[in-house]
Amino acid sequence: MAKHLDLEEQEQLDQIKHFWAQYGNLITWVLIAVFGSMAAWNGWNYWQRSQAAKASALYEEIERAALASDADKIQRAYLEMTDRFAGTTFAAQGALLAGKTLYESGKVDGARAALTWVSEKASDTSLQAIARLRLAALDVESKAFDQALKTLETPMPKSFEPLAADRRGDVFLAQGKTEEAKTQYQAAWRALGAQTEYRQLVEVKLASLGVDASTLGGAAEVTR
Known part of the structure; x- marks a missing residue:
């Protein structure tokens, strides 16, 4: 009986070896792809969270500069934000705030540049619309x-x-x-x-x- 079981186990082992010889590489590559995708997804989520956190910090810097009416600091911060974190909502919101503050500081060209960026680059269509309405107001003021x-x-x-x-x-x-x-x-x-x-x-x-x-x-x- 034991010998019969040994033969049966040997047959199963041979079948496994044959299966692995035929499909082992495919299975290995599928597993690599699956675990690689999971790692990439986790890495992407981490990168997104990291980008959002950094963009949020820059937005807060713009807010502080706006409260202090520091036009030069606002312009530097919003340019850095739109350069490094253009895909975030914080970038569009920061540029809108920069546009408003720069206009109030008499820097109309800087305000127009910030609003133009939002109108053309923001991913949120509502923020784009706000920027266009403000740009049109600037155009009326300049009789354009x-x-x-x-x-x-x-x-x-x-x-x-x-x-x-x-x-x-x-x-x-x-x-x-x-x-x-x-x-x-x-x-x-x-x-x-x-x-x-x-x-x-x-x-x-x-x-x-x-x-x-x-x-x-x-x-x-x-x-x-």
């Missing part, structure tokens, strides 16, 4: 009306379309095109929710042009 309208032509998330219409109204009003301005303000007013505080500002603009918002109809398409 055609550029402002061109900036606002770029599609934005639906929630930003009323704000884009309002900004186009500002452009037309600055050009003395009151009818076009009314059309844009009306479209913005209709598209904004009744509880939205910004709607009240649009209502004031309409009133200054002789339009009573209470006479306007319901929701309408935002025209470009």
